[in-house]
Amino acid sequence: xxxxxxxxxxxxxxxxxxxxxxxxxxxxxxxxxxxxxxxxxxxxxxxxxxxxxxxxxxxxxxxxxxxxxxxxxxxxxxxxxxxxxxxxxxxxxxxxxxxxxxxxxxxxxxxxxxxxxxxxxxxxxxxxxxxxxxxxxxxxxxxxxxxxxxxxxxxxxxxxxxxxxxxxxxxxxxxxxxxxxxxxxxxxxxxxxxxxxxxxxxxxxxxxxxxxxxxxxxxxxxxxxxxxxxxxxxxxxxxxxxxxxxxxxxxxxxxxxxxxxxxxxxxxxxxxxxxxxxxxxxxxxxxxxxxxxxxxxxxxxxxxxxxxxxxxxxxxxx
Numbered sequence: 001x002x003x004x005x006x007x008x009x010x011x012x013x014x015x016x017x018x019x020x021x022x023x024x025x026x027x028x029x030x031x032x033x034x035x036x037x038x039x040x041x042x043x044x045x046x047x048x049x050x051x052x053x054x055x056x057x058x059x060x061x062x063x064x065x066x067x068x069x070x071x072x073x074x075x076x077x078x079x080x081x082x083x084x085x086x087x088x089x090x091x092x093x094x095x096x097x098x099x100x101x102x103x104x105x106x107x108x109x110x111x112x113x114x115x116x117x118x119x120x121x122x123x124x125x126x127x128x129x130x131x132x133x134x135x136x137x138x139x140x141x142x143x144x145x146x147x148x149x150x151x152x153x154x155x156x157x158x159x160x161x162x163x164x165x166x167x168x169x170x171x172x173x174x175x176x177x178x179x180x181x182x183x184x185x186x187x188x189x190x191x192x193x194x195x196x197x198x199x200x201x202x203x204x205x206x207x208x209x210x211x212x213x214x215x216x217x218x219x220x221x222x223x224x225x226x227x228x229x230x231x232x233x234x235x236x237x238x239x240x241x242x243x244x245x246x247x248x249x250x251x252x253x254x255x256x257x258x259x260x261x262x263x264x265x266x267x268x269x270x271x272x273x274x275x276x277x278x279x280x281x282x283x284x285x286x287x288x289x290x291x292x293x294x295x296x297x298x299x300x301x302x303x304x305x306x307x308x309x310x311x312x313x314x315x316x317x318x
Contacts, residue, residue: 042184057187060187075106083110085105085132086172128274137171188261188264206244
């Protein structure tokens, strides 16, 4: 059946199919290597404690907690959590029926604490491969514009069966406070990490945040009332952003003057940055299964590419 299908392809289609199979083979080979590499790294790396951990690449286990009274909430369910990732999909009608198309996705980057019996470490999830243990999915006819700011309403109706045919599907994944957290990454002194962020970068981040709300930016810096920001007004905004960035930097130095450590993403790509709600033993098993599956896919795609080449491409070359 496969041979008949390949023989029925046009010459250009046969070449394209061979290239696709070869590319998939390369991709799955890389994924197999990364998963097996991660499994071995977690198995071989000793677990440190928060107090005795050295500066560098370390592995920690503890429980997750908020840093202060600030509480992070997932954007649509309103669930209180340490970290979240979400996808919003919209039902799209096709010839073959309805399918879900992603229209918005994102994840949080707020820091939180990993606490063990000896101390605590700040965890920065930015750039990490986060493995959650809990997720929440529901459908609703309420659109995203309504959803923002109405989390309690959505959370109250999320479990109702009457919403199962809604136009939008919401999926959220979480790490909750008080749950066990495993992390492997680069440990640095928090004060030195804060100091390593230049004032210029902080100014750029403040301006980026302000640009997200154009109307507020105009209301704040539009001195001539023409409804837009000209060069002079933008210079004023940059000066104000510099003052705001300097204030934030000073507050961070005061807040983290106790020498607390922070875990961040390593610069070396061969060393993964992983934050997981799954225990290390189960995490290793998951990576090994994924590595084995990707390895099988590598051989299958590679064999298909060779088969197409021998059956069609080699004949065309001759």
